[in-house]
Amino acid sequence: MKRFIWLFLTIGLALAAAPVHVVQPGETLYRIAETYGVPLEALAAANGIEDVNLIRAGQRLVVPSDPSWPEGWGLSVTPWPPVQGEPAVFRVPEGVGTVQVFNLKVPVASDVALVPVPADTNPGLYPFVLKGPDLKGELLVVAGGYGHENIMLSEEKNALLDREKIRAEKARLLEACGPWTPEVRWQGPWRWPLEQVEVTSEFGTRRSYNGRPGGWHGGVDLRGKEGTPVYAPAAGVVGLSDELYVRGNAVILRHGLGVCSGYYHLSQRVVESGQTVERGDLIGYIGMTGLSTGPHLHWEVRILGQTTDPAAFTRSELWHRLAPARAAGP
Ligand SMILES: [Zn+2]
Secondary structure: OHHHHHHHHHHHHHHHHOOEEEOOOOOOHHHHHHHHOOOHHHHHHHOOOOOOOOOOOOOEEEOOOOOOOOHHHOOEEEOOOOEOOOEEEEEOOOOOOEEEEOOEEEEOEOOEEEEEOOOOOOOEEEEEEEEOOOEEEEEEEEOOOOOEEEEOOOHHHHHHOOHHHHHHHHHHHHHHHOOOOOOOOOOOOOOOOOOOOOEEEOOOOEEEEOOEEEEEOOOEEEEOOOOOEEEOOOOEEEEEEEEEOOOEEEEEEEEEOOEEEEEEEEOEEOOOOOOEEOOOOEEEEOEOOOOOOOOEEEEEEEEOOEEEOHHHHHOHHHHHHOHHHHHHOO
């Protein structure tokens, strides 16, 4: 008898959540959108579908829906639904100290947790826990609509890469980002680090190297001649200013709330570790040091070590969503 009750409970819960739809033979995306009462474009975008006529039976589709946790929790997540590769802001009820999601433990400042949604998170449902009251819910994640690019590397150069040095450099970079701290060091939306912005490779672009799949682009590449000035997009403290193996001349800034930003392949660095910088301060010049095929700026932003779309920080929405954490700051 007990087993049956569990069975019904499980089915009941599955129906209540239901934001994942498995495509049946003969179904069209148009029909599915109509069934769930969501716009066709929203359904396509949520699943990274470019051609709405190209779906296959058995494909799992995320249906953009309203949050499924009880209103009484007082939890809000923006943007809703969260997008892979973009930061999501959790406004949590009182007593919550940490948000556990995507294998991350995100501390709460005031009532806000700034959560990075990893760029390789497949669209779908992910469990989360609000630690303290230990409330368990599920988070819907939709596709970021990222493109693809193939990078040609000379096999010789690739063979010469020292894997141990690469690993050590990554560890150093994460250390330079520093521990999570509750204060928000910056004011307002970030500026871009260059005067003239031309993105040559977007964040999140799926990459293959010589035709072999190889992850995604963890930053944005900005076009610029050697010697073009690079400015701090937001106030922070210099966590690292040094020459690295892969990233060449590198500057890393700490901005608080677990956020750090990196500026790589510079020809010259003009700040020192430990120094405070303001928005718009000169930090270095574009170059092609380290493993770089030409002069450009690779700009990277991490939250708790997880790469996230830098452009999100230049938008006013994110700044407004963080308001309560700012109020609690110094
Ligand atoms: Zn890059």
